[in-house]
Amino acid sequence: MSLDAKTVTRIARLARIGLRPEEVETLGQDMGSIIDWVEQLKEVDVTGVDPMIGTGLAKPRLREDRVTDGDCRDKVLANAPEREGPFFTVPKVVE
């Protein structure tokens, strides 16, 4: 079943992806068919089954609490699409 325009628009808003009206319709159809297809997981009895978080092979580890990287401001800023001195710039967010 196709997802309606309102739902697609709400999801796109959550994902911060701007959509053109014609995209809303095609994506609604595609997403609907994928969602219908994954519905088959409802058949599986998952009573008492824990969700898999990882493979459990890597053990949590502790390290000394000290700086291991840094002092590379210009490298961090090197790919900024727009900047002013040592700052990334964005449109004004507070009036």
Add this chain to the structure above:
Amino acid sequence: MSGIHDFTLASARDALKARKISAVELTNAHIDAIDRLDGQLNSFITRTPDQAREAAKASDAALAKGEGGSLCGIPLGIKDLFCTNGVRTTAASKILGNFVPPYESTVTANLLKDGAVFLGKLNLDEFAMGSANLTSAFGPVENPWKRKDSDAKLVPGGSSGGSAAAVAAGLVLGATGTDTGGSIRQPAAFTGIAGIKPTYGRCSRFGTIAFASSLDQAGPMARNLQDCAILLESMAGFDPRDSTSVDTPVPNYEAALKRGVKGLRVGIPKEYHVDGMPAEIEAFWQQGMTWLRDAGAEIVEVSLPHTKYGLPTYYIAALAEASSNLARYDGVRFGERVSAPSLDGLYEASRAAGFGEEVKRRILIGTHVLSSGYYDAYYLRAQKVRTLIQQDFLKAFENVDVLLTPTAPSGAFAQDEKPTDPVQMYLNDVFTVPASMAGVPALSVPAGLDARGVPLGLQLIGRFFDEETLIAAGHAIEQAAAFHHRPTIHAGVSA
């Protein structure tokens, strides 16, 4: 004497050490092949010939002193998902079209430390999302193979399609790939080469652009398993900068080739006889069983009851993780920016312009399954089913040492035969996804041609950190299959 384009990685390594050929000659021959053939194949996004020549010179200097690591002077290609210090890294996306990483991924740093020569960055599906290399912002990759009765352009598989095509066509001696649900194994099968997806945690993910972090795993792609073994030994290892990296020693994978399969128990998962599987693929699989039985292995039927839920579980888990991982591309700190009067407007416009259609679709589905009201029904349930899928494998491995399956349900299809329904496209990965979900290692080895003359691969799946048994069993198939076919487009074929 055979030509320079007949070398495998292993034979080139031996010839370099014996000083029968110089690293500069070897590198120049590969750069020349790229110049001749890659206008058509489009397997490279960024070429680095000058850096490669410099590295080759340094390799020759080291080799002359009897020094140099295991890959000294070996020309490789790097999937453009691995960050390379000072060399543009795009993930085949417009949004990273001009991104130049100020650091090196651990996997590529390991290869450089062992003396490898990088020829450039290889094409892929955008953010590794695809099974046909048709979603790259830098254009599709063409498979160097042709059907015997047609000139149609075939897909190389995906997402590591550039890596697969470059290796198959002889443009590089080996390449890095990454595999989230089959992105090393399926393109390897489609192009008649070998590829290994190691155990999750074997190769560091540090500096590899993330798609689905709980599944992404780097691995080698090369013309045979000996070459893959040499590469894997260099790429693998513990890395404190990846919290999922596992601290366990890296064995000598090349030595495992000689182990043989006498007494090995090979499981055949009965659920992999899927509906609608072509008779040709079924017969090819049977042939693989016969080869292993003749080499001394015992063939045992096993059951992986949750197989049919592998793909839908994968698409929930992987897309949820992708929607979260790709949130960082917002047009602020790096990547393409489309200006807008408000910050939200800037995000929405930058992401609308920067991401391709398949990536948007996947981010939106991932956002949907994680959103309030749907999280339990989709994401949490999928993570529980994932536990059941993993238990299927662990149970099977109590009784058998490896599993044998086809790598993909078909050979390479034509670029214009791409299914329009996304779900149909996802079915390419039906045999590769379950091992990814479980985190166990798997490989694909080329073992024959289909009726139309394009290659087919067999998949072996093994226990956690038992890549050696996989390599041993894979090598037994290589020896029996004696796959020496070459694609139509190959560096060693003069025009």
